[in-house]
Amino acid sequence: MTRDAEPGKKRQRRKDARPQEILDAAMVLWAERGFAATRLDDVAKAAGIAKGTVYLYYASKEALFEAAIQDRLVSVMREHQGLSQSFEGSSAELLTLFLNTVYARLLKTDAVTLLKVLIGEGHHFPDLVKLYREVAIETGMAAIGFIVKRAQARGELRDGMSDLDARLIIAPAIMAAIWQSVFAGEDAMDTDAFMNDHIHLIRQGLLKPDAL
Amino acid sequence: MTRDAEPGKKRQRRKDARPQEILDAAMVLWAERGFAATRLDDVAKAAGIAKGTVYLYYASKEALFEAAIQDRLVSVMREHQGLSQSFEGSSAELLTLFLNTVYARLLKTDAVTLLKVLIGEGHHFPDLVKLYREVAIETGMAAIGFIVKRAQARGELRDGMSDLDARLIIAPAIMAAIWQSVFAGEDAMDTDAFMNDHIHLIRQGLLKPDAL
DNA sequence: CAATTTAATGACCCATCGGTCATTAGTCAA
DNA sequence: TTGACTAATGACCGATGGGTCATTAAATTG
Incomplete structure (x- = not known):
């Protein structure tokens, strides 16, 4: 699921791309499982990052959904x-x-x-x-x-x-x-x-x- | 929410009436909160019984939903x-x-x-x-x-x-x-x-x- | 009035998950 | 090269909730 991962590095600093990638990953999982049943941890995994990183860009699960509506x-x-x-x-x-x-x-x-x-x-x-x-x-x-x-x-x-x-x-x-x-x-x-x-x-x- | 409760007694043995009462209580809560977000404990409370009692009549949360479709x-x-x-x-x-x-x-x-x-x-x-x-x-x-x-x-x-x-x-x-x-x-x-x-x-x- | 059966209870177990934060590491300017 | 900054991590916390089961007590039988 990671997108432009340069395989050599463990951590990638890609501040600009993260929000959209998180959002896309979340949409896929929500479609499959619904909102409550989708763990933030899985969204993070699908976006190729750790759970904590999600919270750098979205204040909460609900905020992520709001962003999805806007987007x-x-x-x-x-x-x-x-x-x-x-x-x-x-x-x-x-x-x-x-x-x-x-x-x-x-x-x-x-x-x-x-x-x-x-x-x-x-x-x-x-x-x-x-x-x-x-x-x-x-x-x-x-x-x-x-x-x-x-x-x-x-x-x-x-x-x-x-x-x-x-x-x-x-x-x-x-x-x-x-x-x-x-x-x-x-x-x-x-x-x-x-x-x-x-x-x-x-x-x-x-x-x-x-x-x- | 208890229906025919005779106030004197703590426990009521009403085997016949329970299934329908549990089901009705569940439907009300599901309508308000959805399925996953509705705790069996709340269904039980709304039906005037303890959580364990629900499991005497329905094998699982999912079985309860199936019964609701039938009913x-x-x-x-x-x-x-x-x-x-x-x-x-x-x-x-x-x-x-x-x-x-x-x-x-x-x-x-x-x-x-x-x-x-x-x-x-x-x-x-x-x-x-x-x-x-x-x-x-x-x-x-x-x-x-x-x-x-x-x-x-x-x-x-x-x-x-x-x-x-x-x-x-x-x-x-x-x-x-x-x-x-x-x-x-x-x-x-x-x-x-x-x-x-x-x-x-x-x-x-x-x-x-x-x-x- | 025992003795027996079984409906009902609710404390407990344990897996799950949203959210936190001290730590790690990539980046860049001096 | 080094120090400062900050993106990224993931172990951890606390709350939650489905499901279990030893215990209790209502009904029933003789």
Whole structure:
């Protein structure tokens, strides 16, 4: 797991690289075992350092998780917002593009890990739940809200759908990501087919027939 | 938390009632704290007994969780299946009835607790994940599959929707239940409105316009 | 009212793990 | 080369919690 270890030396002083390496190692283990069940000692081993070293960079296990939220979500969520604002085209196309991007992010990165941990163990860390909500959820909901408003402005939205709960639109994507990580292996789903069904269903339900 | 305690006596011999009481106490604490973070000692206290007594009825913490799956899901899932089979009426009505029932079960009972625990900590207990899948998921998927087939037989299904992934239909309900339990309080959602939007969206996307 | 059975107890054992800190060693300036 | 600085170490501490078992006492039987 050590990265650029020059084999000759026992101790390596690499102050700049450590934080990110610790964080990456932690994410892998959290995904496998959950938060409480992952020992700081194992995170350290996976990052190629001793446990004490972790505490040079993060004040506590909880602080490490907070750093992970910042590291994994902040930049990605900003991108998401940008995507819709610069788009020119029909709502059907925008919805497709947006959901494709969401699925890619959720299924191909380790973003779900954070969500999984918060679902199962968030009760002990109200501050982290709050942070996650602010960083990920509010931004995400705003992005969807923008798409819906845009569709209405363009006259492509079905009547009575204007203040539909934004969570309804991404729920299947979130569930699919969680599903994959919980039932992976013994009940894997065809995520591409699922995504296409999802997009189709949303377009059908949300947009006027002549906007499809 | 003790139930029928006759106050005079220190020890109560109530062999029959213990298992269920232990289980109920455990479910409450698991919902609050998760599985790993809930001490058997606290479960025992909440059930009004000593820790050792728990081990008279359940071989281990894991066995207790398995018993919870059996207790909470088996009978309920059987009911779900029955519901659709005896129904006479349009698919629009059946879908509405079915989803109403699902939301009631997920939001008004402690069924989500089990799912939450499995999402966050299931990796340590592959046997429990498997059991959950068999007991809850396969039955649930079959129930939805039945509804879709029935709609098609009645000519009420949109073209190309016949082998839509059943998970897509209940995903928002599951997400809503989890959402409530994770973000309860600081970001509570209007679950009734959400459910109605959900039903509306599904009917719109799944059924032919003239079947609405 | 013994004698027997067994539900219930809780002190105890021991492995685990988050966090600390005195010690070690890599780096660099003078 | 040496001294100062500080990144890195890992033995250790203290708390925690799953699981055990010798002991206690409630019920039951004759």
